[in-house]
Ligand SMILES: [Fe+2]
């Protein structure tokens with residue numbers, strides 16, 4: 600358990616301590632049947648009369664790259680491929696069992712005592728449905744946030760680039776929705792912590808906060824999460840879908856890094872502290888989301904007991920290497936932006952509590968998009984064949 604944190608964390612997070620499990624669990628999505636969710640956008644819409652294209656060369660380069668790397672979710676993916684979700688769930692459930700055996704987990708006296716392979720396979724099904732559903736909802740968040748950036752950012756090169764990202768995100772929502780609808784056997788409403796975060800990002804009046812919340816934090820995490828999903832899925836359709844989405848996402852994170860680097864260089868310490876607090880809040884919301892509380896509810900298992908089984912201590916300290924790895928893109932990017940160490944390392948200390956600071960010197964995402972362009976690589980290979 601971490602040392603007592605200053606009360607400021609309570610103001611940021613709306614709960615007494617970062618690891619307060621009961622407070623985390625009292626946040627629930629109370630209207631799971633809603634079709635429309637309205638959030639007030641408090642930002643000014645900015646015209647610019649400075650039309651000089653390429654005034655920011657790195658953004659201009661990104662824009663030109665994006666125009667050439669567009670793909671079509673209907674024709675570039677083979678939707679005729681049959682997906683065997685049952686086989687995947689069995690594989691995941693068996694891997695889980697091997698891990699439990701290796702750790703010598705004893706189910707006696709737990710809700711899992713009477714579980715057979717059937718329930719474990721069902722759980723793996725639900726986890727996949729939940730994960731893909733959250734990917735889809737997060738993509739819609741990116742679509743709306745980036746449309747907001749088109750309106751609010753004052754630079755023409757950034758408006759141009761953001762317009763290509765809006766198209767990318769529409770395609771991402773489209774392909775994840777289609778995959779869920781036609782290849783999987785169920786879906787979930789948005790996770791309550793993800794929703795809180797997306798609402799906060801949309802609500803903020805400052806244009807750079809949209810970038811920080813979406814391009815740096817949400818998309819930084821998505822890039823790592825998609826990479827892990829790509830490693831585990833045996834499905835060739837989902838593999839190609841994820842490779843293509845990731846090649847777009849790498850550009851999106853680069854867009855955030857390249858834009859904020861310039862803007863943050865001119866901020867005061869007090870202004871930087873507000874950005875550090877926002878990055879911390881976003882990191883905590885995203886970590887809370889991975890408790891997957893909706894899955895446990897659907898399986899009829901008390902989430903507290905489930906967490907015990909998965910060896911997560913009551914204070915939910917992040918000691919899971921898989922969950923830590925989700926922050927492997929975020930931390931180096933925050934460092935590159937100067938957020939980690941500003942104000943005597945305010946954010947570094949928070950990231951220490953979350954157990955993710957070890958990624959600070961991993962590659963940042965300013966240029967990585969050039970290597971990750973799977974669309975260009977496939978086209979070159981098809982052209983050569
Ligand atoms: Fe996306």
Ligand SMILES: [Fe+2]
Pocket residue numbers: 741768818847848851
């Ligand atoms: Fe994105």
